[in-house]
Amino acid sequence: MFGALDIGGAELRTIDLLPTLIAAGADVHFVTLSGRAGVLAPDVERLGARVHPLPLDLRFPVRFVRLLRRLRAEVVHSDVATFSGALLLLAAVAGTPVRIAHFRSDGDGRADSLRRRLQRRVMRRLIDRHATDIVAVSPGSLTYGYRPGWESDPRCRVIPNGLDLARLARPTDLDLRTAVGAAPGDVVCLHVGRPSPEKRRWLLPPAVAALESLGVSARLAFAGAHDAEDDARVRRAAETHRVGDRVRLxxxxxxxxxxxxxxxxxxxxxxxxxxxxxxxxxxATGTTVVASDLPGVRFIAQHLPGVTVVARDAAPDEWAKAICEATTGAGADRDVDAAVRAFRSSLFSLESAALAHLSMYRRHLPAASATEEGAPCR
Incomplete structure (x- = not known):
């Protein structure tokens, strides 16, 4: 269950799992609540899954229950934050035995209005009542996305996203240093992500300017979809701090x-x-990271080396100092082979995530489905 199969971390990580899940016998269907299939839908269908756009209108409850019964669905896996509560209630009405609420973030990104708080409270109660499993990509996502004290609920557990290392091996025809106009001694900073407000991309041009004041010549590149408003904010920040020629979208x-x-x-x-x-x-590519001090970032740093955390409200000069420290001395050493080995043996590997998902799907099913290797589930 997604809003739409558009480019985003949760969607991409789920698609990474598809070949393993389908090879293990899973019959996978995506329901998109916006009524749009999404730009990634063709990729999903090429891998052997099906996409069912079902808009959230007055007919949705009946159509959704009918779909589950027609498919004889054994698992409903909902990735829409606390709204999963309503979907799992409908799944229970349809008789679906495995009902999963999956939290992917530290919140839903919605305004904290009275109406929104009441909706979250109701939805969390529905999750508590109707979920057979409550999972999240990190401990923080369960604490802030679902509720504190989740450790006492045996249905709650952390299943980190798996990462497809083969996807990172795709070749490129772009020389990054040339594209950003970097001289041999320049530090090249890269941001990868969608242009949404929570990414705060406009904070980085001031950090590049602050690096200049430390005597470090830096260039900055953004890789991600364009958005007129967010792109304009990044450009304004670059021009204001006189680093417009050092920033590339x-x-x-x-x-x-x-x-x-x-x-x-x-x-x-x-x-x-x-x-x-x-x-x-x-x-996984052996590249050091400087990131905001968030629960998910801390969780990764506990298990893999190479992460420097910066306070969420840090000033540009603090970001600059962290970047400077991360790219000089011992922090700048890069052993790609060692990085790949460390990642493959970590809990963030694709294999670990796939096994955890299959185990969760089969755990509540009848004995034949749960014990037979490769037994199909829907």
Missing amino acids: LGPRDDVGALMRQADVVVLPSDREGLPGVVLEAL
């Missing part, structure tokens, strides 16, 4: 692994994340 890319390997540091100034895939991707 590269637009959407499918070669981020290759770009990360060419960068000196990946920078993530987000105000809200669950388990930031950008941080995992950078570490």
Whole structure:
């Protein structure tokens, strides 16, 4: 269950899992609540899954229950924050035995109005009543997305996103240093992500200016979809701090692994994340990361080296100092082979995530489905 299969961390990580899940016998269907399939729908269908756009209108409850019964669905896996409560209630009405609420972020990004608080409270109660499993990509996502004290609920557990390392090996025809006009001694900073407010991309041009004041010449590149308003805010910040010639908006890319390997540091100034895939991707390529002090970032740093955290409300000069420290001395050493080995043996590997999902799907099913290797589930 997604809003739409558009480009985003949760969507991409789920698609990464599809080949393993389908090879294990899973019959996978996506329901998109916006009524749009999404730009990633063709990729999903090429892998063997099906997409069902069902808009959230007055007919949705009946149509959704009928779909579940027609498919004889054994699992409903909902990725829409606390709104999962309503979907799991309908799944229970349809008789679906496995009902999963999956939290991917430290919040839903919605305004904290009285109406929104009441809705979250109701939805969390529905999750508590109707979910067979409550999972999240990090401990912080359960604490802030679901509720504190989740450790006492045996249904709650952390299943980190798995990362497809093969996707990071895609070649590129772009020389990053040339594209940003970097001289041999310049530090190349890279931001990868969508242009949404919580990513706070406009904080990075002032940090580049602050690096200049420290005697460090830096260049900054953004890889991600264009958005007129957010792009304009980044450009205004660059011009205000007189680094407009040092900032490049590269637009959407499918070669981020290759770009990360060419960068000196990946920078993530987000105000809200669950388990930031950008941080995992950078570490898997051996590239150091400077990121906001968020629960998901701390969780990654506990298990993999190469992460420097900066206070969420840090000034540009603090970001500059962290970038400077991360790209000089011992922090700048890069052993790509060692990074890949460390990642493959970590809980963030794609294999670990796939096994955890299959185990969760089969756990509540009848004995034949739960015990037979490769037994199908829907």
